[in-house]
Amino acid sequence: MTILFAPSEAKREGGSACLDRDSFCFPELYEKRLEVALRYSELLQKGSLEKIKKVTGLKDEKQIERYRTNIFEAPVMKAVERYSGVAYEYLGYETLAPGGREYIDEHLIIFSNLFGPLCAKDLIPDYKLKQGEPVGSFAPEKFYKKHFTEELDNYLEKHGPVVDLRAGFYERFYKILTPYITMKFLKNGKSVSHWAKAYRGVVLKEMAKRGIMDEKSLLAMDIENISIVEIRKVKNRKELIYEIRS
Numbered sequence: 043m044t045i046l047f048a049p050s051e052a053k054r055e056g057g058s059a060c061l062d063r064d065s066f067c068f069p070e071l072y073e074k075r076l077e078v079a080l081r082y083s084e085l086l087q088k089g090s091l092e093k094i095k096k097v098t099g100l101k102d103e104k105q106i107e108r109y110r111t112n113i114f115e116a117p118v119m120k121a122v123e124r125y126s127g128v129a130y131e132y133l134g135y136e137t138l139a140p141g142g143r144e145y146i147d148e149h150l151i152i153f154s155n156l157f158g159p160l161c162a163k164d165l166i167p168d169y170k171l172k173q174g175e176p177v178g179s180f181a182p183e184k185f186y187k188k189h190f191t192e193e194l195d196n197y198l199e200k201h202g203p204v205v206d207l208r209a210g211f212y213e214r215f216y217k218i219l220t221p222y223i224t225m226k227f228l229k230n231g232k233s234v235s236h237w238a239k240a241y242r243g244v245v246l247k248e249m250a251k252r253g254i255m256d257e258k259s260l261l262a263m264d265i266e267n268i269s270i271v272e273i274r275k276v277k278n279r280k281e282l283i284y285e286i287r288s
Contacts (some may be wrong), residue, residue, distance in 0.1 A: 043255045044201045045246060046218075047152045047162075048209045050127025051099075055108070055168055057117030057124075065118060067151075067161040068197075074189045075157050081177045082156055082169070083113040099172030109170045116167035121152050121160045124168065128236065129207075132243030133250075142250040149201075150246070153212040158186035159194060173211060183214040191216060203257050205249075207242045221278045223257065227268070229286040237286060241268060 061079075063072045085097060086109055100106050122135050135146060150162035155171045157164075171177070194216050198204050204222035225245065227238045244265065254260050261270065261282075272283040 043149050043203060043205070043249075044198055045150050045205045045249065046208050046212075046216075047150055047242070047246070048129070048207070048212055049121075049152055049154050050125040050130055051170075051173070052127040053124050053168055053170075054119070054126050057119035057165075057167065059118055059165070060116060061114050061118055061165070061167055065165040066157070067164055068159070068190070068193050071190060071193060074185070078156060078158070078177070078180075078182050078185060079113055081180055082171065085177055086110055087112065093178075097172065097175050097177060098170040099175065100170065108168070113167050113169060118165035118167050120147075120162065121154070121164050121166050122146055122150065122162035124166055125152070128239040129243035129246075132240045133247050134243075138247070138250055141253065142247075145250040145253055146246070153208060153215050155182060158182070158215065159190055183212075186215045187217075195219060205260070207246060209239075219278070221280070223260065223280045223282060225282045225284060227284050227286060228271070231285075234286070241284065241286065244268070 063069060066072060066075060086094060091103070091106070094106055094110070095101060098106060098109060122130070135143060138146070147161070147163035152160045152162060154160050154166070155173055156169050157166055160166065176182075198218070198220050202220060204218060204220055206218060206222050206224045225242070227234055227241045229237060248263055248265050249260065252259065252263065254263065267287050268284045269287065270282050271285045274281040274283065
């Protein structure tokens with residue numbers, strides 16, 4: 043079982059040690075990540091204030107100062123702990139039993155705007171790169187799609203089934219070729235956005251608590267306040283439609 047997940051704009055500060063080759067899965071592609079990180083770090087340290095505002099999406103100069111550091115000397119923590127947005131809040135990684143945390147560490151791949159596909163346990167520094175924003179004229183999503191697709195194809199073929207809980211934007215980093223499951227969340231019959239993030243976190247938490255490893259077990263999960271009302275299959279994608287009950 044492999045679950046694909048989006049990052050979040052919000053991140054926790056702090057950590058220990060610093061970035062190195064052993065921080066990441068797919069170590070043979072470390073130099074590719076390094077190329078993107080170097081571009082980002084140089085822009086944050088040497089770029090104009092306007093360029094930094096654009097790449098981070100921040101306007102407050104005091105907030106910007108948090109990121110004007112050498113990313114290679116900054117403290118690191120697990121990616122799943124670094125991200126603190128809605129989906130991660132509802133996942134509640136720190137509240138899981140050891141077995142649940144191990145499940146997340148081993149089965150979750152997070153698509154970082156800066157570092158590309160990460161295992162949840164990979165160690166990353168604090169950073170701020172606005173979704174879809176190039177680093178200068180450099181587009182990270184195109185770069186990672188070019189250099190990581192073959193490795194991801196091979197990984198997912200060996201570690202399926204695949205559940206894709208990413209937001210649509212992250213298909214720009216990687217398009218799944220193997221059969222996979224995705225989810226859509228409705229409230230009163232209408233698609234939701236904020237609650238979709240929340241319930242992606244909820245579903246992931248329940249998968250971790252139960253150690254879900256196959257489609258049959260996934261479909262059988264009883265989750266408070268949501269239920270599957272329809273299953274749609276198009277080509278290699280099976281979409282589970284959930285209705286939020288309250």
